[in-house]
Every structure is written in structure tokens, then in C-alpha cells.
Amino acid sequence: MTNHLLLAMPGGSEWILIILAVLILFGGRKIPEFMRGLGKGMREFNDAKNNVKQEFENGTNDPKKPAPKS
Numbered sequence: 274m275t276n277h278l279l280l281a282m283p284g285g286s287e288w289i290l291i292i293l294a295v296l297i298l299f300g301g302r303k304i305p306e307f308m309r310g311l312g313k314g315m316r317e318f319n320d321a322k323n324n325v326k327q328e329f330e331n332g333t334n335d336p337k338k339p340a341p342k343s
Contacts, residue, residue, distance in 0.1 A: 283291065299307060 295304070
């Protein structure tokens with residue numbers, strides 16, 4: 274029998290403790306700035322992911338091109 278370490282999402286009381294810790298560490302004024310930066314980072318990540326996906330799909334749809342000679 275093998276023991277597995279199961280990681281689960283925090284429950285209600287854990288989220289309250291996490292939010293309180295963040296408020297204590299960063300203060301109420303830094304939270305909107307932090308969230309704005311987080312949103313901007315997520316948007317940039319999604320844009321980059323979509324660009325890579327689009328380039329991949331375009332590459333698979335293009336007819337075979339001869340490899341350049343070195």
C-alpha cells in the first residue's frame with residue numbers, strides 16, 4: 274500500500290487566514306496595485322500563449338516548405 278500526499282484547495286477558514294495575512298503584509302493600499310499587476314501579467318501570459326498556439330496552428334496548416342540549405 275502506497276501513501277500519497279494529496280494537496281487540496283484551501284477551505285473557507287484557510288482563505289480567511291490567507292486574506293488576513295496578505296492584508297497585514299501588504300496593507301490595504303498596496304492590494305489594488307498588486308492585483309492590477311497580477312491581472313496585467315495574466316493578460317500578457319494569455320496573449321503569449323495564444324500567439325504561440327496560433328503560430329503552431331499556422332505552421333501545421335501551411336504546405337511543406339523546403340528546408341533552407343546551409
